[in-house]
Amino acid sequence: MNLQQLAAFRAVMMTGTVSGAAEVLGRSQPAVSRMLDRLEADLGLALFERRKGLIMPMPQARRLLDEVERAYVSLDSLQALATRLAKGQGDQVNLAILPALGLSFMPRVIAKFREERPGTRVSLAIRMSPTVEEWAAGQQVDFGFAEMPVRRTGFDTEIFSDSPYIAAVPSDHELADRSCLGPSDLATGPVIYWTPFVAARHLLDQALITSGVRVEALCETSLSGAAYEMVKQGLGIAIIDPYTAVLQHDARIRLIPFRPAIPFSVALLRPQFRPASPAIERMLALAKVERDKVLAEVPS
Numbered sequence: 001m002n003l004q005q006l007a008a009f010r011a012v013m014m015t016g017t018v019s020g021a022a023e024v025l026g027r028s029q030p031a032v033s034r035m036l037d038r039l040e041a042d043l044g045l046a047l048f049e050r051r052k053g054l055i056m057p058m059p060q061a062r063r064l065l066d067e068v069e070r071a072y073v074s075l076d077s078l079q080a081l082a083t084r085l086a087k088g089q090g091d092q093v094n095l096a097i098l099p100a101l102g103l104s105f106m107p108r109v110i111a112k113f114r115e116e117r118p119g120t121r122v123s124l125a126i127r128m129s130p131t132v133e134e135w136a137a138g139q140q141v142d143f144g145f146a147e148m149p150v151r152r153t154g155f156d157t158e159i160f161s162d163s164p165y166i167a168a169v170p171s172d173h174e175l176a177d178r179s180c181l182g183p184s185d186l187a188t189g190p191v192i193y194w195t196p197f198v199a200a201r202h203l204l205d206q207a208l209i210t211s212g213v214r215v216e217a218l219c220e221t222s223l224s225g226a227a228y229e230m231v232k233q234g235l236g237i238a239i240i241d242p243y244t245a246v247l248q249h250d251a252r253i254r255l256i257p258f259r260p261a262i263p264f265s266v267a268l269l270r271p272q273f274r275p276a277s278p279a280i281e282r283m284l285a286l287a288k289v290e291r292d293k294v295l296a297e298v299p300s
Contacts, residue, residue: 011032091119093283104243120279136269138154139273154272163295180257182259182260192231192238195220228250242295
């Protein structure tokens with residue numbers, strides 16, 4: 001394998017055709033085809049099925065693409081660092097953050113950070129928690145936020161936040177005037193539910209089973225932000241993380257504590273072999289200040 005072969009493979013996967021990849025790379029179609037053939041020969045692995053002029057990715061090609069994308073993250077970071085060092089601008093903070101904190105919370109922190117350190121470059125990657133863990137374990141980021149429990153090693157872990165999930169209810173819903181909701185209240189439905197690979201889904205399932213409650217779940221999502229938007233559209237009740245609940249506040253939604261509490265525990269992941277700079281420490285300090293402000297607004 002070499003970088004040109006990987007670039008050709010990546011371009012074909014992104015564009016869906018050899019001709020599209022050739023245009024992106026500024027190469028001829030035959031040249032791109034030869035690079036793909038060489039890559040498959042070097043790997044000893046068929047990546048594409050070719051039929052009547054079409055090229056169809058095989059399942060192993062999609063798996064390989066995941067690894068190639070991670071390699072490109074490292075290469076992009078290396079190139080950007082070299083450019084900044086050449087200009088005498090070496091400070092950078094690389095973050096990998098789960099969506100609940102990455103979409104609204106961290107941009108607020110970064111804005112305050114940039115007021116103090118306008119010359120420091122910040123790279124924010126928003127990824128699901130397993131990927132955040134993987135990047136932290138691979139020493140690819142300066143720190144990350146991921147939902148507990150974490151399953152990898154290679155980083156130091158501390159609890160950053162431990163405020164529970166909260167119910168989001170349309171303001172005109174019959175439950176909107178309640179001071180607290182429980183599993184039995186979800187039976188009134190409809191409920192906007194988590195997809196099965198979200199940790200909170202299993203905790204909510206356990207609470208419902210223990211209470212002998214069945215719910216009507218017509219919509220599922222993996223993101224609190226999407227669930228919140230569905231509640232705004234009157235599609236049902238959702239159990240969402242406290243950061244999304246506070247930072248996406250809308251008068252059309254009531255936030256109500258849910259009991260038994262479903263923990264939303266966020267871990268700070270710090271790679272063990274990636275030394276922390278003063279810029280990183282300052283970013284974390286600002287994040288903790290902003291965290292306290294946000295969680296102070298969560299109804300209890």
